Amino acid sequence: MKPIKIVLPILLLSASAAASWALIANKPAAAPPAKNRPLPQVTVAMAQPETLRMNVISQGIVKPRTEIDLVSEVAGKVVAIHPAFADGGFFKKGERLIAIDPRDYDYAITRAEALVAEARKELLREAAEAEQAQNEWQALGGGDANDFVLHKPHLAERRAKLAAAKADLAAARLNRSRCDLAAPFAGRVRSKQADVGQYLDSGQIAARIYATDRAEVRLPVPSAELEFLDLPLTYPDAGQTSLGPAVRLSAQFAGRMHNWEGRIVRTEGALDDKTGLLYAVAEIRDPYAYHKDRPPLAAGLFVRAEIAGSERRDLIDIPRAALHSGYQVYVVDKDNRLRQRRVEVLRADTDRIVLGKGLQPGERVLVSGVELPIEGMQVAIQTSSSSSAEPGHGAD
CATH class of the missing domain: 2.40.420.20 (conserved putative lor/sdh protein from methanococcus maripaludis s2 fold)
Structure with missing residues (x-):
C-alpha cells in the first residue's frame, strides 16, 4: 500500500504541471489595437x-362671377322655349329663353286703352263745362266765383282718372312684355325647370343660368403667406383699380394638363373664423373662349393656382x-x-x-x-x- 500512496501524489503533481505548461504554451495572442473608425461620409x-420670386400656391373651384335664377314675373302657360334652353345650353344677351301665352295680357292692354280713351273724353267734357261755367258767371257779373262753381275740383278729378288709366295701360303693357323671359347676359343654362306646356306662377323659378364672360376662383391664402403678395386689402381710391397679382391656373382635363391666366381682383372681407385663412378672388376673363389646344374653363373645375409673389x-x-x-x-x-x-x-x-x-x-x-x-x-x-x-x- 505504501508504494501506491507515494506514487499517486507524484502522478497528480506531474499531471497538473503538464496541464499548466500546456495552457501557457497555447495561450491566445494579444489582440492588436483597434484602428480608428472611418468618418461619416x-x-x-x-x-x-x-x-x-415668392409665388404662393393655392387651389379652388371655378365658379361663374354672375349666376341667377330666371324667374317668371307673370303667370301663364309656356308656349315656346329657346332652342338651346337645356342644361348646358349657351345663349346670347337679349335672346328670348321662354315665351308665356300672352293673350290674357293682350286683352288687358285693350281694356286699359279703352279706359284711357274714356277718361280722356270725360276730361275734355269737364273742361268744356268748366269754360261754360266761367263764361256764364262773368255774364251775370256776380263778383268772384268759388272753385266749385268754376268746376276746378271736377277738372282735377278727371285729370287724375286719366293719369290712373294711363298708369293701368302702362302696367298692362309691362306685364305683356314680361311674357318673354329674355337673357340679361350672354351665358349658359345650369339647370332648367320649365318646358313647353307647363304653367308658371308669378315668381316661379324657370331655370338657373350664369354668365360666361367672367369666371372666379376663391383661393385660400394662409396669413403667413400674405407678406409675399401685393393683395388689394383696402378700398381703392377714386380712379384707381384694385387689380392684384397675376394668377396661373392649371388643371388636369382629358388626360392633359392645361393652363389659364387670371388676376386677383379682390379679397374677402374677413378671415375665415375656423381656419384663419384669407380668401383672395381670382377673375378669369372670357373663360369659354375658343382655343384649339385648350378646353374652356368650365364651372365646377378644380384648379391649382400659382399667385405671383414679390421678389425677395x-x-x-x-x-x-x-x-x-x-x-x-x-x-x-x-x-x-x-x-x-x-x-x-x-x-x-x-x-x-x-x-x-x-x-x-x-x-x-x-x-x-x-x-x-x-x-x-x-x-x-x-x-x-x-x-x-x-x-x-x-x-x-
Whole structure:
C-alpha cells in the first residue's frame, strides 16, 4: 500500500504541471489595437444667396362671377322655349329663353286703352263745362266765383282718372312684355325647370343660368403667406383699380394638363373664423373662349393656382432634408466639424426650404449622411456631384 500512496501524489503533481505548461504554451495572442473608425461620409449644399420670386400656391373651384335664377314675373302657360334652353345650353344677351301665352295680357292692354280713351273724353267734357261755367258767371257779373262753381275740383278729378288709366295701360303693357323671359347676359343654362306646356306662377323659378364672360376662383391664402403678395386689402381710391397679382391656373382635363391666366381682383372681407385663412378672388376673363389646344374653363373645375409673389433678395434655397427639428440646420466648418445653426424658414415644401436668416454665404450645409448629427462631430464630405448645391427653384 505504501508504494501506491507515494506514487499517486507524484502522478497528480506531474499531471497538473503538464496541464499548466500546456495552457501557457497555447495561450491566445494579444489582440492588436483597434484602428480608428472611418468618418461619416456626408453630402452638403452650399449656402448661396439668391433673388427669388415668392409665388404662393393655392387651389379652388371655378365658379361663374354672375349666376341667377330666371324667374317668371307673370303667370301663364309656356308656349315656346329657346332652342338651346337645356342644361348646358349657351345663349346670347337679349335672346328670348321662354315665351308665356300672352293673350290674357293682350286683352288687358285693350281694356286699359279703352279706359284711357274714356277718361280722356270725360276730361275734355269737364273742361268744356268748366269754360261754360266761367263764361256764364262773368255774364251775370256776380263778383268772384268759388272753385266749385268754376268746376276746378271736377277738372282735377278727371285729370287724375286719366293719369290712373294711363298708369293701368302702362302696367298692362309691362306685364305683356314680361311674357318673354329674355337673357340679361350672354351665358349658359345650369339647370332648367320649365318646358313647353307647363304653367308658371308669378315668381316661379324657370331655370338657373350664369354668365360666361367672367369666371372666379376663391383661393385660400394662409396669413403667413400674405407678406409675399401685393393683395388689394383696402378700398381703392377714386380712379384707381384694385387689380392684384397675376394668377396661373392649371388643371388636369382629358388626360392633359392645361393652363389659364387670371388676376386677383379682390379679397374677402374677413378671415375665415375656423381656419384663419384669407380668401383672395381670382377673375378669369372670357373663360369659354375658343382655343384649339385648350378646353374652356368650365364651372365646377378644380384648379391649382400659382399667385405671383414679390421678389425677395438674399434668400437661400436648400434641400428640405437639411432642416432638423426646432428650425435648425448643421453646417460643416473648415475643420469638417458640425456646427449648429438656428435659421428663419420662410417657406418649406416637400423638397426644398427657403431661408431668410441664419446662414452665411458660402457655408456648407449638411444634407445627408448622419442620422443624428451632434455638435462638434467630425465628418468627411463626399466629393461626388451630389454634394454640390442644387439651383434654387423652390420658391417659384
